[in-house]
Amino acid sequence: MSIPGELTSVDAAPLLCAGATTFSALKKSGAAGGEIVAIHGIGGLGHLAIQYSNRLGFKTVALSRGREKEPLAYKLGAHLYIDTESSDASKELQKLGGARVILCTAPNTKAIAGLINGLGIGGQLIIVAGVNGPLQLFPGQLFRGGRSIEGWHGERPGDAIKFSVLFNILPMIETFPLEKAAEAFEKMMSAKVHFRSALKIVNRGSNLNCLQGRRPVVKPNTGVLLRNAIHVQTGFVGAAADFHVRPPQ
Ligand SMILES: NC(=O)c1ccc[n+]([C@@H]2O[C@H](COP(=O)([O-])OP(=O)(O)OC[C@H]3O[C@@H](n4cnc5c(N)ncnc54)[C@H](OP(=O)(O)O)[C@@H]3O)[C@@H](O)[C@H]2O)c1
Numbered sequence: 001m002s003i004p005g006e007l008t009s010v011d012a013a014p015l016l017c018a019g020a021t022t023f024s025a026l027k028k029s030g031a032a033g034g035e036i037v038a039i040h041g042i043g044g045l046g047h048l049a050i051q052y053s054n055r056l057g058f059k060t061v062a063l064s065r066g067r068e069k070e071p072l073a074y075k076l077g078a079h080l081y082i083d084t085e086s087s088d089a090s091k092e093l094q095k096l097g098g099a100r101v102i103l104c105t106a107p108n109t110k111a112i113a114g115l116i117n118g119l120g121i122g123g124q125l126i127i128v129a130g131v132n133g134p135l136q137l138f139p140g141q142l143f144r145g146g147r148s149i150e151g152w153h154g155e156r157p158g159d160a161i162k163f164s165v166l167f168n169i170l171p172m173i174e175t176f177p178l179e180k181a182a183e184a185f186e187k188m189m190s191a192k193v194h195f196r197s198a199l200k201i202v203n204r205g206s207n208l209n210c211l212q213g214r215r216p217v218v219k220p221n222t223g224v225l226l227r228n229a230i231h232v233q234t235g236f237v238g239a240a241a242d243f244h245v246r247p248p249q
Pocket of ligand 1: 043044046069107129195
């Protein structure tokens with residue numbers, strides 16, 4: 001897959017995973033323009049999901065802990081903001097008529113379970129977060145109103161890339177040189193990074209690979225990445241790396 005000239009490789013890399021995941025989840029949900037779509041968690045996935053939801057024409061509700069990210073949520077395109085710490089998000093969503101879709105990007109099963117009652121009739125809870133335990137619910141929560149819960153993983157990154165270019169949707173990223181991978185990892189693990197860490201592998205070799213349409217090969221300091229159990233997912237072209245924590249293989 002080629003990356004359009006409008007995007008830098010650094011911007012494109014997060015779109016290939018976080019972008020593809022959230023865009024494809026919203027697109028396949030079947031929600032129609034004007035319907036309520038809530039985005040749970042404003043992090044790497046969530047900050048892109050808010051942008052996609054807005055541009056896809058949904059009434060976009062951002063759900064986040066505290067009020068710190070409220071101004072950002074509106075800037076990204078949220079129409080409404082709910083502080084999940086000071087209010088019951090489900091009740092607030094019901095006051096709006098119930099959500100057609102709640103896209104769960106926050107990796108906390110208790111928080112996710114607490115949102116099921118915020119779904120409207122036929123509403124879908126779509127979980128893209130890797131969650132930390134069993135999800136507890138009463139089946140009655142689902143059959144009242146024909147609600148459903150589903151999991152989703154990203155697909156068709158090319159579609160997310162094209163849509164992002166069309167609507168000028170960009171990830172917010174902090175870039176680090178590859179030598180600072182350990183620092184980037186620490187910032188990511190302590191959730192201090194806003195919102196994607198990109199390892200920039202800038203050297204003539206990788207740019208050449210980009211021009212030649214080959215995947216850049218990550219050579220320097222891969223030891224530090226492996227020791228920290230970071231999986232480096234190179235951008236398909238260019239000198240950018242979007243990385244994710246993976247359990248050691
Ligand atoms: N399905 C897929 O294909 C796919 C692809 C990529 C990633 N993922 C998964 O998606 C999840 C999110 O990734 P990300 O990169 O967006 O992570 P992230 O940048 O850390 O953001 C997660 C957000 O969730 C909220 N959150 C974190 N801990 C929470 C807790 N204990 N309780 C309630 N809310 C909490 C926070 O938002 P607020 O501060 O706004 O509350 C945080 O910013 C991860 O589990 C990742 O593995 C899945």
